[in-house]
Amino acid sequence: MSENKVEVRNLTKKFGDLLVLNNASFSIKNGEFVCLVGPTGCGKTTFLNLLVKLLEPTSGEILIDGEPADPKKHNISFVFQEPSAFPWLTVEENIRSGLELKHMSAGVIKERTEEILNMLGLEKVRKSYPHELSASTEQRIVIGRSFALHPDLLLMDEPYAAMDIKVRYFLEDEVIRLWKATGSTVIFITHNIEEAVYLAERCLVMSPKPTTIKSEISIDLPRPRDISSPEFIRLREEITDMIKWW
Amino acid sequence: MISKKEKRIRLLLSIAGLVIFFGVWEMAVQMGFISSRILSPPSKVVSAFIQKLTDTKPEGATLITHFLMSFKLALSAFLAAVIIGVPLGLFMGQYKAFDRFLTPIFEIIRPIPPIAWIPIVILVAGIGMSGKVFIIFVAAFVPCVINSYLGIKLTSPVLVNVARTFGASDWQIFTKVCIPSSLNMVFTGVRNALGASWSTLVAAEMLASTGGLGYMIQMGRQLIRPDIILVGMLTIGCTGALLSWLLGLLEKKVAPWRYR
Ligand SMILES: Nc1ncnc2c1ncn2[C@@H]1O[C@H](COP(=O)(O)OP(=O)(O)O)[C@@H](O)[C@H]1O
Ligand SMILES: [Mg+2]
Numbered sequence: 425m426s427e428n429k430v431e432v433r434n435l436t437k438k439f440g441d442l443l444v445l446n447n448a449s450f451s452i453k454n455g456e457f458v459c460l461v462g463p464t465g466c467g468k469t470t471f472l473n474l475l476v477k478l479l480e481p482t483s484g485e486i487l488i489d490g491e492p493a494d495p496k497k498h499n500i501s502f503v504f505q506e507p508s509a510f511p512w513l514t515v516e517e518n519i520r521s522g523l524e525l526k527h528m529s530a531g532v533i534k535e536r537t538e539e540i541l542n543m544l545g546l547e548k549v550r551k552s553y554p555h556e557l558s559a560s561t562e563q564r565i566v567i568g569r570s571f572a573l574h575p576d577l578l579l580m581d582e583p584y585a586a587m588d589i590k591v592r593y594f595l596e597d598e599v600i601r602l603w604k605a606t607g608s609t610v611i612f613i614t615h616n617i618e619e620a621v622y623l624a625e626r627c628l629v630m631s632p633k634p635t636t637i638k639s640e641i642s643i644d645l646p647r648p649r650d651i652s653s654p655e656f657i658r659l660r661e662e663i664t665d666m667i668k669w670w
Numbered sequence: 671m672i673s674k675k676e677k678r679i680r681l682l683l684s685i686a687g688l689v690i691f692f693g694v695w696e697m698a699v700q701m702g703f704i705s706s707r708i709l710s711p712p713s714k715v716v717s718a719f720i721q722k723l724t725d726t727k728p729e730g731a732t733l734i735t736h737f738l739m740s741f742k743l744a745l746s747a748f749l750a751a752v753i754i755g756v757p758l759g760l761f762m763g764q765y766k767a768f769d770r771f772l773t774p775i776f777e778i779i780r781p782i783p784p785i786a787w788i789p790i791v792i793l794v795a796g797i798g799m800s801g802k803v804f805i806i807f808v809a810a811f812v813p814c815v816i817n818s819y820l821g822i823k824l825t826s827p828v829l830v831n832v833a834r835t836f837g838a839s840d841w842q843i844f845t846k847v848c849i850p851s852s853l854n855m856v857f858t859g860v861r862n863a864l865g866a867s868w869s870t871l872v873a874a875e876m877l878a879s880t881g882g883l884g885y886m887i888q889m890g891r892q893l894i895r896p897d898i899i900l901v902g903m904l905t906i907g908c909t910g911a912l913l914s915w916l917l918g919l920l921e922k923k924v925a926p927w928r929y930r
Contacts, residue, residue, distance in 0.1 A: 476835045495837040502835040506828045512850040512927045525838045525846065553927045573836070 429454045429577060429609040430475065434484035437470055444470050446634035447484070457603055457610045459620035461663065462630030468613045469505060472579050475611075476502055488577065501575035503583045505613075509554040509565045516541065516550040519568045526573070540568040543598065560587045567595065571602050578603070578610045584619065596622055600647065617667070621660045622649050629666050639666055710897040715904065718897035729889035729898075731881055737905060740871055740882040743799065747806035748867040752860055755814030759859070760852065762815070763822025764844050776815060784809035784870045788877050802874045809870035810863035817859025821852025853925040861917055868910045 430452040437445040444467040452458050460468050473479040475486050477493045488498050501522070509518050519540050523533045541547045544564050554562045567583060580599070584592045596619065603610050614620050620627050624643055631638040643659055650656060672680075692712045698704050699711035710718070722733035761768045762776075787805050795801035825848045833847045875884025883902045890898035922929050 478831055478834065495835050496839075497837075500835055500837075502832070504828050504832065508826075508828045508832050510829060510832075510847070510850070512853070512925065521846075522836045525833060525836045525842055555927070579835075 427454060428452065429456070429489065430611070431487040431490070432484070433486075435471075435474065435481055435486060436483045437467065437474060437479070438482045443634040445474075445481075446636055448636050449484075450628060450637050450640070452609060452611065455607050455609055457600075457623060457625045458612070459624035459627045460611060460613045460630060461615060461617060461620050461627060461667070462635065463632050463667065464615065466630045466632050467635045468630065469581055472502065472581055472611070472613070475579065476500055499573060499576045501570040501573045501578050503566055503570050503578075503580040505581040505583075505585075507554075507559065507562055507566070509562045509569075511554055514551050514553055515546050515557075515565050518554070518565050519546075519572050522569050522573050536572045536574070540572045543571075544568045560591055563587060564591070564595070567599075571598075574606045575608050578608050580610070580612045582613050582615065584614070585616075592619070597648065599623070617660055617663050618651060621645075621656060621663065622651060627663060629663060707894070708896060710900055714897050715900045719901045719904070722898070722901055728893055728895065729886060731886075733886070733901065733905065736881060736883050736886045736902075737909075740875065740884065741909070743802055743882065744806055744867050744871045747803045748810045748864060750803070751807050751810035751814055751863055751867065755811040755863070756818045756856055756860070759815040759818025760822055760844075760849060760856075763819040763852070764848055779808075780812055780816070784866070785873045785877075788874060792877075797879060802871070802879070805874045806867045806870050810867040813859045813862035813866060814856075815859075817855045817862070818852060821855030821859075822848050824855065825851040850925075854921075854928055857917070857921045857925065861914060864913055864917060865910065868906060868913075872906060 428451040432448060432450050435445050435448045436443075448471075460471070462468055470479065474481050475488070475493060476495060486493065488500075493500070510521060513521060516537060519537050520533055523536060528536075541550055544567070546561075546564065546568065549557060549561065554565060557565075563583065563586060567580075570578060570580075578599075584595055587595065599610065599612070600623065602608070612620075612623055614623075621643055627641045627643060628637050629639045629641070630636070641659065641663060645653070645655060645659075695709075696711045696713060699706050699709055706714070719733070724732055726732055726735075758768075758772070762772055763769070784805055787808055791801045791804055795804065829847050829851060830843055833843050838846065871882075872884040872887065875882040876888045879885040879888075883906055887899050887902040890896070890902065
């Protein structure tokens with residue numbers, strides 16, 4: 425296995441005349457937790473869509489494990505920005521759905537589903553349908569469905585944006601725990617800088633359109649991180665200033 | 671959740687609606703606002719209904735015979751339309767080749783009202799069973815295809831993308847995402863198809879037939895027997911309502927998520 429999980433080379437994406445990603449190059453190491461921050465509309469979602477081949481780049485390439493992404497081969501899990509629980513499945517069935525699509529064995533499906541229901545506190549509502557639950561619970565279902573796959577590459581597009589602060593803190597710790605337990609590579613998009621500094625080993629800061637990687641900041645604070653420590657606040661302000669600058 | 675009290679009020683309202691409707695009708699005829707030669711009162715219709723259950727007079731068959739004839743006809747045509755129309759619509763929605771190949775023909779057939787088929791069908795197939803089955807089939811087929819097609823087309827792209835990034839095959843996306851997501855639309859289509867087949871049945875039978883509810887209604891007109899006409903109409907109405915209710919039960923079984 426190559427050292428880099430994701431390799432982005434001279435990536436350019438246009439929608440018609442609109443130049444969104446402009447010749448961006450960077451790489452993400454195996455097992456790394458990377459946060460992508462940048463202003464709304466700079467192309468963060470577009471980048472993830474290119475990465476999983478939902479879109480084709482205008483030029484340049486993105487490689488996963490040294491080859492073009494293939495969801496059938498790579499164990500990828502994508503938490504979309506929009507609500508995406510399957511409305512016709514119960515909570516439990518939603519969590520199982522990814523594992524079933526991948527034809528996992530019945531034993532694994534059962535074990536992982538119970539583990540996730542338990543971890544995210546969804547046991548009580550396992551037989552409910554998503555529309556019977558709150559928006560933040562629906563998002564928890566979606567996150568559980570992704571975690572259940574124990575993905576090699578976990579992509580999360582502003583997953584906690586709509587959540588209240590308590591649930592968000594809890595889920596931030598859970599994504600760290602999952603990442604530690606499974607050794608997966610995580611690309612986490614957020615516009616919440618505190619969240620980025622809390623989670624990331626490395627933070628990629630994107631410029632407004634036409635977008636390139638403006639800067640990258642390594643964060644090697646010990647975990648669990650203390651959001652009120654001077655070092656944490658310094659990093660948070662450093663990134664905030666970078667974004668304010670434009 | 672609605673409370674017990676709320677439920678009772680709703681039920682009372684429904685019953686009140688029926689009672690007032692039939693009450694006003696009965697009074698209008700009894701008090702002579704409308705001549706009973708033109709419109710029979712509900713009481714007369716009920717007694718005619720009970721009598722027609724066993725009596726073959728005046729037009730030659732009992733209500734049950736007429737009903738079964740119509741029911742078999744409509745149901746077989748309706749089922750054929752569902753069995754062919756729904757999968758066809760689903761495939762047209764999902765697969766571009768199906769869409770391109772079939773949509774132009776379908777768009778031409780779609781605006782032709784089912785009764786406009788009657789003359790050509792009588793010429794080709796006569797007034798027997800097969801001709802009428804075909805007309806009702808056309809009537810039911812169109813809503814089945816349209817709604818199934820739209821159901822697939824309206825599937826949320828995000829949900830498709832979720833499945834795709836999980837590595838789902840095209841077939842899995844079709845069967846595990848697009849079809850479940852379109853089920854409610856499909857059921858609406860099937861419900862419309864049921865209504866269409868029932869109403870077209872009467873049109874087909876009134877034009878050319880030797881039996882059935884439509885035939886009975888037509889004979890009632892010729893013999894100036896409004897009670898028989900109304901027995902036929904109400905039988906059609908009640909059966910339609912009953913079938914629609916049964917279909918609703920089936921939908922709650924097959925697609926329960928919308929009903930919680
Ligand atoms: N399919 C598309 N067609 C045209 N323009 C698009 C499309 N998708 C995104 N865009 C445009 O590309 C830009 C980046 O969008 P997006 O990647 O969603 O931004 P972000 O996720 O960073 O907020 C926006 O200006 C958006 O309007
Ligand atoms: Mg976005």
